[in-house]
Amino acid sequence: MSPDQDRHHRLSPAPVLDLDPLIDDPGTRIVVCCGSGGVGKTTTAAALGLRAAERGRKVVVLTIDPARRLAQSMGIDSLDNVPRPVKGLDESASGELHAMMLDMKRTFDEIVEAHADAERAATILNNPFYQSLSAGFAGTQEYMAMEKLGQLRARDEWDLIVVDTPPSRSALDFLDAPKRLGSFLDGRLIRLLTAPAKLGGRAGMKFLNVGMSMMTGTLGKLLGGQLLKDVQTFVAAMDTTFGGFRTRADATYKLLQAPGTAFLVVAAPERDALREAAYFVERLAAEDMPLAGLVLNRVHGSGADRLSAERALAAAENLEEPRIVDQEDGKAGLRNSPDTYGSSESPASDLAPESDSPVDPERTVDQLTAGLLRLHADRMQLLSREQRTRDRFTALHPEVAVAEVAALPGDVHDLAGLRDIGNRLAAGRPELPETAVD
Amino acid sequence: MSRLQVVSGKGGTGKTTVAAALALALATEGKRTLLVEVEGRQGIAQLFETETLPYEERKIAVAPGGGEVYALAIDPELALLDYLQMFYKLGGAGRALKKLGAIDFATTIAPGLRDVLLTGKACEAVRRKNKSGRFAYDHIVMDAPPTGRITRFLNVNDEVAGLAKIGPIHNQAQAVMRVLKSPETAVHLVTLLEEMPVQETADGIAELRAARLPVGRIMVNMVRPEVLDGTDLELVRDVPRSAVAKALSSAGLGGARRGGNAEKLVDPLVRQAEEYAVRYELEHEQRSVLGRLGLPLHELPLLTEGMDLAGLYELATELRKQGMS
Numbered sequence: 001m002s003p004d005q006d007r008h009h010r011l012s013p014a015p016v017l018d019l020d021p022l023i024d025d026p027g028t029r030i031v032v033c034c035g036s037g038g039v040g041k042t043t044t045a046a047a048l049g050l051r052a053a054e055r056g057r058k059v060v061v062l063t064i065d066p067a068r069r070l071a072q073s074m075g076i077d078s079l080d081n082v083p084r085p086v087k088g089l090d091e092s093a094s095g096e097l098h099a100m101m102l103d104m105k106r107t108f109d110e111i112v113e114a115h116a117d118a119e120r121a122a123t124i125l126n127n128p129f130y131q132s133l134s135a136g137f138a139g140t141q142e143y144m145a146m147e148k149l150g151q152l153r154a155r156d157e158w159d160l161i162v163v164d165t166p167p168s169r170s171a172l173d174f175l176d177a178p179k180r181l182g183s184f185l186d187g188r189l190i191r192l193l194t195a196p197a198k199l200g201g202r203a204g205m206k207f208l209n210v211g212m213s214m215m216t217g218t219l220g221k222l223l224g225g226q227l228l229k230d231v232q233t234f235v236a237a238m239d240t241t242f243g244g245f246r247t248r249a250d251a252t253y254k255l256l257q258a259p260g261t262a263f264l265v266v267a268a269p270e271r272d273a274l275r276e277a278a279y280f281v282e283r284l285a286a287e288d289m290p291l292a293g294l295v296l297n298r299v300h301g302s303g304a305d306r307l308s309a310e311r312a313l314a315a316a317e318n319l320e321e322p323r324i325v326d327q328e329d330g331k332a333g334l335r336n337s338p339d340t341y342g343s344s345e346s347p348a349s350d351l352a353p354e355s356d357s358p359v360d361p362e363r364t365v366d367q368l369t370a371g372l373l374r375l376h377a378d379r380m381q382l383l384s385r386e387q388r389t390r391d392r393f394t395a396l397h398p399e400v401a402v403a404e405v406a407a408l409p410g411d412v413h414d415l416a417g418l419r420d421i422g423n424r425l426a427a428g429r430p431e432l433p434e435t436a437v438d
Numbered sequence: 439m440s441r442l443q444v445v446s447g448k449g450g451t452g453k454t455t456v457a458a459a460l461a462l463a464l465a466t467e468g469k470r471t472l473l474v475e476v477e478g479r480q481g482i483a484q485l486f487e488t489e490t491l492p493y494e495e496r497k498i499a500v501a502p503g504g505g506e507v508y509a510l511a512i513d514p515e516l517a518l519l520d521y522l523q524m525f526y527k528l529g530g531a532g533r534a535l536k537k538l539g540a541i542d543f544a545t546t547i548a549p550g551l552r553d554v555l556l557t558g559k560a561c562e563a564v565r566r567k568n569k570s571g572r573f574a575y576d577h578i579v580m581d582a583p584p585t586g587r588i589t590r591f592l593n594v595n596d597e598v599a600g601l602a603k604i605g606p607i608h609n610q611a612q613a614v615m616r617v618l619k620s621p622e623t624a625v626h627l628v629t630l631l632e633e634m635p636v637q638e639t640a641d642g643i644a645e646l647r648a649a650r651l652p653v654g655r656i657m658v659n660m661v662r663p664e665v666l667d668g669t670d671l672e673l674v675r676d677v678p679r680s681a682v683a684k685a686l687s688s689a690g691l692g693g694a695r696r697g698g699n700a701e702k703l704v705d706p707l708v709r710q711a712e713e714y715a716v717r718y719e720l721e722h723e724q725r726s727v728l729g730r731l732g733l734p735l736h737e738l739p740l741l742t743e744g745m746d747l748a749g750l751y752e753l754a755t756e757l758r759k760q761g762m763s
Contacts, residue, residue: 038450067634218526219544227548271744303706307691315689368673369685371666372707375714378665381742409716411633 014394016428017293017401023052026159028262030149030255031292034165034174035266036276040297042066043412043421044266044405045164046074046099050415051422052160053097054090060098060158064145064166069413074099081106083152088415098158104144108134111147116237124237129230139177141166146174146252153255175256175283179249262292265400267393269299269386274393281397293401294393295425300386300407302379309380316373319366403428439464439763440624441573442564442617443654444580446588446642447628448635452659454481455745455753456628456738457581462754463763465505469576472563473498475511476556477583482509487747493517495563501754508575510563515541517555525606550598551607553591558610561617585627585642592618592625593649624654629728631658631721636728643731655762656733658725660740662717671715679704736760 022028033045042063049061060083063076071077074086076099083098112124124130134140145166152161165174220228255261263284267277277294284291394402405424412421443460447453454475461473472495475482483491486498491511499507518541519533536542545552566574583591590596595615598607617623627642629635639656646653666674683694683701692699728735738756741749757763 036450038448068637069633218522219540221526303709304703307703311691315686315691318689319685364673365677365681366685366688368666368670368677369682369689371670372674372682372711373686373689375665375710376707378663378742379710385742385744409713410720 014294014398015401017295017403018426018428019048019051019403020055020426022262022292023048023057023160024055027260029160029260030153030262031160031162032165032256032261032263033163033266033295034263034280036273039266039268039273040405041266042164043070043418044264044295044297044425045162046070047412047418047421047425048264049097049099049160049162050086050089050418051426052162053086053095054093054419054422056093056095057160058096058158059160059162060100060152061162061164062100062102062145062148062152063164064102064141066101066164067411067413069411071101073414076101081110081148086415096158102141102145102148104141105134107144107148107151108140120237124234127230127234127237129227129234133234139173142174142177143249146256147248150248150252150255175253175287179246179253257288257290259290262290264292264295266295266297268297269389271389274389278393278396281400291400293403295403295405296390297405298407299404300379300382302376302383304376305380305383307376307380309377309384312373312377312380316370316377319370319373439577440622440652440654441576442560442578442580442623444582444588444592444623444625445628445657446582446585446625447657447659448586448630448638449584451628451630451635452745453584453628454479454581455485455750456626456657456659457579458482458485459738459750459753459757460626460762461507461577461579462499462501462750463757464577464579465499465501465507466754466758466763467501467503467505469501469505470574471505471507471577471579472575473507473509474560474563474578474580475509476560476580478511478513480511481581482511485745485747485750502751510559512556512559514545514552514555517559518545518551521555521558521606521610548598550594554594554598554607554611554614557592557594557614557618561614564617564622582625585638588625588627588642589645589649589651592646592651594618596649619650619652621652623652625651626654626657628657628659630660631724633720633724636724640727640731643733653733656728656731656735658728658735658737661737662721662740664718666711666714666718668718671711671718674708674711674715679708682708736762 023031031045031048033041033048035041042065045063046061046066049059053059061074062083063071066074066076068077075084076086081100081103083100086097086099089095089097109125112130113121116124142165145163149161149163152158256263265277265280265284267273281291281294394400403425405421408417408420412418443464445453445457445460447456458473461471465471473482475491480490482498483489486509488498491498491509493511493513493516495508495510497506498509501507515536519536545555560578560580563575563578564573568574582588594611598611625646627639629639643653679701680694682704683698686692686700686703686707687694687698691703692701694700736757737760738753741752743749
């Protein structure tokens with residue numbers, strides 16, 4: 001498929017997701033940014049939060065695992081699990097921005113402290129099983145992210161909460177993990193383990209009881225009796241202090257379905273990320289959770305997209321051809337050889353000019369221009385690949401509105417960068433000076 | 439080359455792909471490798487374009503020169519059942535435990551136990567010999583959990599310290615640690631030339647070293663070809679636009695005069711070069727951060743056509759060329 005043909009596909013794209021009306025609407029209280037890892041979720045959440053604040057809303061952004069420099073620029077690099085005001089905001093619209101980074105252990109501890117008297121809380125906090133559970137159990141981070149969201153919402157100090165979701169293996173984990181963890185902790189087995197005596201007393205349960213003692217015996221051998229005992233005391237202590245975990249998980253789940261919550265699925269125009277995004281869109285629909293649209297980050301464009309990759313390459317060869325015949329260093333010929341990837345050594349050395357011999361200035365310009373054309377050919381090939389992946393998604397979900405964000409050459413780690421992303425987000429389409437088709 | 443090669447990396451860096459390419463590279467010339475998956479994602483099956491992998495070693499590819507790659511997706515539940523069967527001769531009772539959710543319970547409640555089962559299975563394959571006394575596999579390549587969790591995953595001894603202090607699990611953990619901390623093992627980290635993955639790689643290496651686990655190499659994945667070099671990028675800053683327009687025109691791309699087709703190309707092309715320059719500099723910065731970590735560095739090219747079976751063989755060839763087998 002030639003990129004020239006490709007360009008015509010651009011004319012039948014998905015509806016454009018207009019983000020400003022969404023973040024300006026006082027009815028929008030929670031925006032959840034979800035998607036697979038490495039697609040720019042955190043940056044999107046931070047940029048949206050900043051934009052909403054500068055447009056006059058009182059915003060808090062809950063991030064899970066921001067890049068260090070981004071966190072520093074927002075003043076949330078110290079983990080204290082409390083929203084901090086972000087400095088450097090344009091306050092002319094009298095908005096506010098707070099940001100925080102989730103500390104899952106701290107959040108868990110807070111739940112315990114809030115629901116148990118000091119003595120009982122201490123028992124729980126010192127329980128070894130609790131400690132491993134709160135420090136890094138599968139699903140704890142997701143559970144605590146949702147818990148924190150619930151807390152922020154309950155405080156009612158902000159009129160918009162923007163949440164980033166944990167970098168899970170699967171984008172769906174943050175929906176499932178809290179329930180999974182909840183039902184595990186409230187589960188049948190853990191009940192059986194914690195109350196074997198009750199069971200034994202009932203007639204007709206003898207068989208089960210035999211099974212149980214064999215089972216606790218085996219588990220005890222495997223896990224060590226101490227761990228089982230820790231689990232039992234933990235569950236007993238938790239149980240008497242506040243309602244089941246599952247109930248709490250269900251409550252946050254309901255919050256996500258409530259009016260005022262909007263989901264943004266974040267993706268990059270790559271096969272895997274968009275596949276996850278498609279699953280997510282389907283899942284949200286199945287759960288009655290309101291999808292606002294898809295944010296497609298890192299979309300590439302070109303101001304010279306009338307020039308196809310093929311023509312650019314042909315022209316580059318044209319410019320390089322005479323060189324190979326009459327110039328010795330043959331650099332152009334080597335330039336794209338696989339050796340460029342070499343192992344450890346090469347990197348910085350090629351910053352220096354490679355030869356001291358006088359160079360014909362015109363040749364150098366030719367060589368440079370050929371390089372520019374090759375770069376352009378790469379860009380056009382990338383464009384058509386991205387377009388193909390996007391088309392696949394749009395074919396599956398033509399109803400989903402999409403905001404495209406043009407790729408930035410570097411990382412974002414200050415408010416100016418976030419503001420720039422915000423502008424791009426709101427524009428909904430990357431700025432492509434010459435996209436009009438003949 | 440160590441017999442057990444553990445491949446980790448930040449999510450999204452392509453560690454499964456690198457692990458698979460490494461397994462292929464190590465299998466060339468009549469050798470046999472086992473590619474092990476521990477996270478139940480079926481990433482290997484996807485890469486090799488085969489159906490879902492069962493919990494059993496199965497040949498999935500033939501390497502150049504007649505070598506073979508086997509694959510195994512380790513399921514912690516089934517591994518635990520195997521294990522109970524082996525030590526306690528549970529028979530049908532094992533199945534009853536599974537029904538009650540006890541197996542799930544045990545592996546969930548004690549993540550260390552699950553890790554011992556997973557690493558234990560891989561270490562068993564490392565040590566396994568066939569009837570003629572030769573090793574069953576020349577190399578085992580493990581597609582391991584991501585950098586953030588790799589040290590805890592491999593450091594099973596500490597993890598199960600709170601569990602049984604005697605008995606089969608304890609012994610198993612000891613045996614696993616003997617293999618993992620020996621020169622038989624190398625832990626490789628996959629990264630990209632971007633800030634976060636590089637930072638995570640540096641952190642991961644420090645953690646592995648602190649736990650005295652053998653760190654192998656850094657594999658930089660998806661490296662973009664160098665289309666313009668430093669000299670070009672300097673030149674592009676002050677080259678007269680008209681000269682570029684003339685060159686474009688001489689290559690048959692239209693008129694070089696103001697408003698001509700070639701002239702109109704100059705600005706967008708130069709802008710693309712400027713974007714490239716920003717990335718070029720960032721990548722050089724990250725490369726030098728990686729260089730300071732003092733480990734052998736390998737670079738794998740970005741496959742522009744996306745990842746497929748052919749691409750996997752290409753990466754394997756590249757790894758061999760760079761002496762990874």
